[in-house]
Amino acid sequence: MAITTNAICNSFKKELFEAVHNFSNPGGNKFNLSMYTSQATLGKSTTSFTTGNEVTSPAGYSSGGKVLVNTGTSVASSVAITDFADLSFTNVTLTARGALIYNTSATNKAVCVLDFGGDKTATAGTFTIQFPAFTTSAAILRIS
Structure with a gap:
């Protein structure tokens, strides 16, 4: 089990043509962003959201994560290119x-x-996903 390196999902590539x-x-x-522990199996072959090995927190994080703001x-x-605004989960305790x-x-x-x-942790604090700049060389999703 592992999260492989950053990957555009193969199913997504096909679905763009559809x-x-x-x-x-x-x-x-x-679009949502959900977070996972090191026990999750995610990679280019992932086809849909799963709750398996999703992170938990007593507050601030619910299953399914949060809605992203598309730029x-x-x-x-x-x-x-397309990109999203940074996303913060407040008052969370999670890894x-x-x-x-x-x-x-x-x-x-x-x-x-x-x-x-690597594992990233917040303890009764804010966990922020910082997306790259909305540029052709940095945006989170780019097709050339």
Whole structure:
């Protein structure tokens, strides 16, 4: 069991050609981010949200994680991008190894897996997922 390196899910790549995911802002699909322990098995073959080995916290984190705020889409220098605003979980006590972004508007289909590179912990504090800049060289999802 492991969270493999950051990965765009293979099912997501196929579903792009099937018009399953809409990243328009406003009016697009709703995407969530859920967090997982080091015991989770997540990677490019992940197809949908799962509660198996999802983190728990006495407060501040509920199963399924939180809704992401999509910053929209753009194309520059032949690279299409989309990204999300930073996401914070407040008053949590948890340890997370990685996360899954998934589309709640499309039966919880997986988009991508984020590997934190090691366990990250918050104790009665704030756990923040900081997304990269909305640029063609940094955005969380890029197609070139």
